[in-house]
Amino acid sequence: MKKTLKILVVDDDQGDRMAVRCALAEAGVQMELSEVGNGNDAFSALTTTAYDCVFLGYRLLDQDGLSLLQQLRSSEIKVPLVVLTGEGDEQIAVQLIKAGATEYLSKSRISPETLAQVLRTAIRVYWAEMQVALANQQLRESHEHLIRKNQELERQQQQIQMQNFKLLEASQLKSHFLATMSHELRTPMNAIIGFSQILLRPKFGQLTHQQADMVERIFNNGKHLLMLLNEVLDFSKLEVGRLDLKAERFDVSKVINLAVNEMRSLADAKNLSLLMQTDLQNTLVFNDPARLKQILINLLSNAIKFTESGEIWVEVKELPVNRVAIIVRDTGIGIAPRDFKRIFEAFWQVDQTITRKYPGTGLGLAIIDSLVRMMGGKIFLDSKLGSGSMFKIELPRQITLSTVAADTPAIQLDDDGVFCSAKNPHHSSFQAR
Numbered sequence: 001m002k003k004t005l006k007i008l009v010v011d012d013d014q015g016d017r018m019a020v021r022c023a024l025a026e027a028g029v030q031m032e033l034s035e036v037g038n039g040n041d042a043f044s045a046l047t048t049t050a051y052d053c054v055f056l057g058y059r060l061l062d063q064d065g066l067s068l069l070q071q072l073r074s075s076e077i078k079v080p081l082v083v084l085t086g087e088g089d090e091q092i093a094v095q096l097i098k099a100g101a102t103e104y105l106s107k108s109r110i111s112p113e114t115l116a117q118v119l120r121t122a123i124r125v126y127w128a129e130m131q132v133a134l135a136n137q138q139l140r141e142s143h144e145h146l147i148r149k150n151q152e153l154e155r156q157q158q159q160i161q162m163q164n165f166k167l168l169e170a171s172q173l174k175s176h177f178l179a180t181m182s183h184e185l186r187t188p189m190n191a192i193i194g195f196s197q198i199l200l201r202p203k204f205g206q207l208t209h210q211q212a213d214m215v216e217r218i219f220n221n222g223k224h225l226l227m228l229l230n231e232v233l234d235f236s237k238l239e240v241g242r243l244d245l246k247a248e249r250f251d252v253s254k255v256i257n258l259a260v261n262e263m264r265s266l267a268d269a270k271n272l273s274l275l276m277q278t279d280l281q282n283t284l285v286f287n288d289p290a291r292l293k294q295i296l297i298n299l300l301s302n303a304i305k306f307t308e309s310g311e312i313w314v315e316v317k318e319l320p321v322n323r324v325a326i327i328v329r330d331t332g333i334g335i336a337p338r339d340f341k342r343i344f345e346a347f348w349q350v351d352q353t354i355t356r357k358y359p360g361t362g363l364g365l366a367i368i369d370s371l372v373r374m375m376g377g378k379i380f381l382d383s384k385l386g387s388g389s390m391f392k393i394e395l396p397r398q399i400t401l402s403t404v405a406a407d408t409p410a411i412q413l414d415d416d417g418v419f420c421s422a423k424n425p426h427h428s429s430f431q432a433r
């Protein structure tokens with residue numbers, strides 16, 4: 001031991017204290033040794049000075065070693081402590097070790113070697129114990145910290161659950177409100193459309209040119225408003241899963257023809273050619289014709305809305321594995337790739353400003369995406385800003401409702417970088433134009 005050790009010897013017998021001092025000196029321990037004969041002096045010495053080791057005799061003038069030891073421990077005084085016992089005091093030594101003494105040695109065995117050895121062991125054991133106690137303390141603290149963190153996390157989880165619940169409630173209320181309002185508004189709107197249509201018939205009296213023009217505007221705006229209301233109603237029904245398909249066998253070419261003819265006047269009004277090409281050996285499919293027509297009307301009205309000049313083509317093609325493809329292309333403003341995913345989200349429009357050029361609810365593609373999925377199909381988008389857009393729908397010839405996957409992610413890129421609705425697991429790649 002290189003450093004000078006501060007050692008305290010506590011014993012009522014001066015001879016015993018001397019024996020300890022001499023033995024340690026003879027063993028060559030470099031030290032500063034103090035001696036006290038009673039517990040009181042020992043206690044005050046230990047409260048004022050930091051000792052490296054204490055040799056404690058059991059019998060003291062004013063108390064015994066055990067009560068001094070207990071007093072030291074309850075005052076949080078920590079020091080390596082060697083108990084020096086008399087002959088036959090082994091029982092007492094055990095008690096002292098239990099009370100916190102580091103080592104014990106019978107006074108009869110005091111010699112320079114044993115004392116130096118005990119001193120070294122006591123200091124080593126004491127520091128090892130201190131380190132274990134420190135590690136334990138740190139473990140306890142980190143355990144408590146973890147418990148606190150856990151409690152905090154549980155509280156946060158509960159808060160999130162509560163907020164989720166509130167959000168769900170608010171969303172359900174919103175859907176309910178949308179469904180009720182659009183449903184309620186449809187009745188008077190139908191009356192407006194119906195009566196304006198009647199007014200336009202000559203058998204109810206001839207209208208002046210100006211009057212007919214105004215009634216026609218009422219009729220057209222009424223129809224537009226009804227279409228918007230229907231979109232909101234469909235969307236709210238889709239959101240709560242209350243929109244059902246009415247599947248039947250029908251001629252897909254006829255339905256496409258109907259939709260194209262319905263949109264022709266709008267295309268004509270903008271001087272756009274509206275072309276249709278059918279390339280099907282078998283035109284019969286089993287699906288929902290009304291919903292297919294709705295999808296086509298939506299795609300065509302977008303194509304017409306976002307095209308200022310050029311053409312709009314509708315193509316119907318046979319696909320392998322009993323599927324058909326319906327493609328709507330335009331030569332319009334096109335869509336930037338960064339917007340491919342978002343335009344299928346409800347209420348999302350590329351131009352989000354209030355002063356935007358093109359009117360609409362931003363619900364059309366979200367509804368189409370959900371409907372196509374319900375119908376067991378997929379929708380693909382390819383577009384180039386400034387050159388035009390292509391929306392392709394792939395539908396099974398025969399719908400099997402069980403194949404419709406409701407929980408797969410919404411839209412993703414296929415191998416060719418063409419955007420597609422991927423909620424249907426049967427996804428095939430598509431050659432971009």
Ligand code: ADP
Pocket residue numbers: 302303306330332333334335343348349350351359360361362363364365366389
């Ligand atoms: P809306 O047409 O009512 O705005 P949609 O959901 O049908 O809503 O379309 C969302 C957005 O996608 C449109 O606002 C437009 O920005 C873009 N979009 C859809 N179809 C086309 C198209 N054929 N050409 C260019 N942009 C389109």
